[in-house]
Structure formats: structure tokens, C-alpha cells
Amino acid sequence: MRLFGKYLLILFKSQMQYRTSFWLLTFGQFFIPFSVFAGLYFMFERFGQIKGWDFFEVALCFGVIHMAFAISECMARGFDMFSSLVANGDFDRLLVRPRSTVLQVLGSKFEFTRFGRLLQSALVLAWAISQIHVEWTFLKALTLLFMIVSGVFIFTGIFILMATMCFWTIQGLEVANIFTDGGREMAQYPLNIYQKWVARFFTYVIPFGCVNYLPLLYLLGRTEGSSALYALTPLAGCIFILPCLLIWRFGVRHYRSTGS
Incomplete structure (x- = not known):
């Protein structure tokens, strides 16, 4: 962690040059x-609710998922930009250093400017918490x-999977953005508003449902059966x-280097 802190300090100094x-x-x-949040607000202003969910309940969901994405995008930006390391042969240098490649890729890029997105989602989350009726x-x-x-x-895991593809494809695949940007947009609403197969995929394969839907039911007191199981579902995202x-x-x- 001390080494990671030094990485962050160097990156912060470089970004503060401008x-x-x-x-x-x-x-x-x-x-x-x-x-995006303004669009969400005006939609609820027009229709009142979506499948039993009111504005502040969805705003809580919105704040959680956008805050998680902002933090992951800050910390895991190195994996998002990993294709350039492979294409330029710079990943070879990481392999000969006596530290984990995961740590080095994490420390290769850190977007401090994403704190603006983090602040906005934190404000939305605080507003939603102050308005919903929860004991x-x-x-x-x-x-x-x-x-x-x-x-x-979950978002960091998806970034890692996207980066791993670069060992065979050299360049990152845009289709992976379906699960990052697309996953963020989809998970800002409770999953039960979608088709059942969509909800099942994003619960049992990529467990966004364990972030924004099942534990949300526990917070709002809408669980069926043991509420403790709903409270523990976020652990699935950590295991992911x-x-x-x-x-x-x-x-x-299986990385074969650039041959240079």
C-alpha cells in the first residue's frame, strides 16, 4: 500500500502541473x-413512479451505482487504458519488476478528475437518504x-476482464463497454423493471442485482423471507x-510479448 500511495502521489503531481x-x-x-440525473428527475415528475418505485428510492439506487463507478474509474483507470501498454510493449517492463502486475497497472493511471463525478453522486445519495422513509x-x-x-x-473486475482480452486482441474491444457504461446505466434502476432474463443475467452472472436491487429491498423493508440474506448479497460483488x-x-x- 505504501508503494501504491507513492504511485498516487506521482500521478497527482503530474496532473496538477496543468x-x-x-x-x-x-x-x-x-x-x-x-x-442524466436531471433526465431521471423529469421522468418521475411526469410519471410519478416506475413499477412501484418512487423517485427517491431510484435516486438512492442511482447514487450508489454512480458512486461505485466513479471510485472504480478513478482507481482502475490503468486497466481501462491497458491496451496501450500491450501495443507499445510497455507491459514487458512491468513483468521484470518485483511487484504484482495488478498493483503496477493500478498505479499506472489514476484519474483524480473523476472526483467531480464522485462528488455529484455523493450529493444525490445524501439527498435520497434524507428523503426516503427508512428506520x-x-x-x-x-x-x-x-x-x-x-x-x-464489480466494475473493477469488468475492467480487469477487458484488459485481459488485450493479451489476445492487442486492442481493447468496444463491446466490453456494454458491461461498464451500459451496466452503469442499467443498474441505476432497480432490476425488476427489466425483462426476467436481463434481471437474472445481471444477478447470477454479473451481480449488479446484488448491489442495487436485493440489498435495496432490505433497506426499504420489502424482503420476502430472511432479511439477513438480502443484507449479505453485496458480498457477491466482492467475490466477483x-x-x-x-x-x-x-x-x-500466456502473454508472448511484442517481439521487439
């Missing part, structure tokens, strides 16, 4: 999801925290990253 650009990018990142307990607060952590692990790391190790072992 402070005007840094603050303008941060300001822009604040308003990008704001426009907050320590376990519910812990569940909400793990919802965000679980989302971070483990097979992603195994696939990454498989890809590293």
Missing part, C-alpha cells in the same frame, strides 16, 4: 452525470456501505473480482 485543465475537467465530470440501523448503514464497495469490485483476477493471471502467463 491546474486550470485539471479543475475544468473535474468541473465537467461533475455535470456529466448531473444531466436506519447499524446493519442497514453497513449494508449501504457494502453496496458501494460491492459495486466498486476473484475469478477476474484468476483470468488475469491466466492471461499474463
Whole structure:
């Protein structure tokens, strides 16, 4: 962690060399999801609710998933930009260093400007929490925290899978954005508003449902059966990253270098 902290310090100093650009990018990142949230607000202003969900319940879902995506995009940006390391042969240098390749790729890129997006989602989340009618307990607060952590692990795992493809395709595949940008847009609503096969896929394969839907039912007191199981579902998102790391190790072992 000390080494990772040094990576962050170096990257922060480099990005602050152009402070005007840094603050303008941060300001822009604040308003990008704001426009999406405005569309969400006007939709509920017109229709009132969606399949039994009111505005602030969906806003809670929105805040959680966008905050998780912002944190993951900050920390895992190195995996998102990994194709350039493979194409330029720079990944070879990472292999001869006595540290984990995962740590080095994480430290190769960190987008501090994404804090604007993080701040916006945090404001939405705080507003939603203040407006919904929930009797907050320590376990519910812990569940909400793990919802965000679980989302971070899921998005980071997807970024790792996208990067692993580059060992065979050299360039990143745009189809993978279906599960990052597309997953973020889809998961900002409770999953039960979609077709059943969509909800099942994003619960049992890519477990976004364990971030934004099942634990949300627990927070709102709408569970059927044992509520403890609903509270524990965010752990599935944390577990999701483990097979992603195994696939990454498989890809590293089969990496053949650039030949240069």
C-alpha cells in the first residue's frame, strides 16, 4: 500500500502541473452525470413512479451505482487504458519488476478528475437518504456501505476482464463497454423493471442485482423471507473480482510479448 500511495502521489503531481485543465475537467465530470440525473428527475415528475418505485428510492439506487463507478474509474483507470501498454510493449517492463502486475497497472493511471463525478453522486445519495422513509440501523448503514464497495469490485473486475482480452486482441474491444457504461446505466434502476432474463443475467452472472436491487429491498423493508440474506448479497460483488483476477493471471502467463 505504501508503494501504491507513492504511485498516487506521482500521478497527482503530474496532473496538477496543468491546474486550470485539471479543475475544468473535474468541473465537467461533475455535470456529466448531473444531466442524466436531471433526465431521471423529469421522468418521475411526469410519471410519478416506475413499477412501484418512487423517485427517491431510484435516486438512492442511482447514487450508489454512480458512486461505485466513479471510485472504480478513478482507481482502475490503468486497466481501462491497458491496451496501450500491450501495443507499445510497455507491459514487458512491468513483468521484470518485483511487484504484482495488478498493483503496477493500478498505479499506472489514476484519474483524480473523476472526483467531480464522485462528488455529484455523493450529493444525490445524501439527498435520497434524507428523503426516503427508512428506520436506519447499524446493519442497514453497513449494508449501504457494502453496496458501494460491492459495486466498486464489480466494475473493477469488468475492467480487469477487458484488459485481459488485450493479451489476445492487442486492442481493447468496444463491446466490453456494454458491461461498464451500459451496466452503469442499467443498474441505476432497480432490476425488476427489466425483462426476467436481463434481471437474472445481471444477478447470477454479473451481480449488479446484488448491489442495487436485493440489498435495496432490505433497506426499504420489502424482503420476502430472511432479511439477513438480502443484507449479505453485496458480498457477491466482492467475490466477483476473484475469478477476474484468476483470468488475469491466466492471461499474463500466456502473454508472448511484442517481439521487439
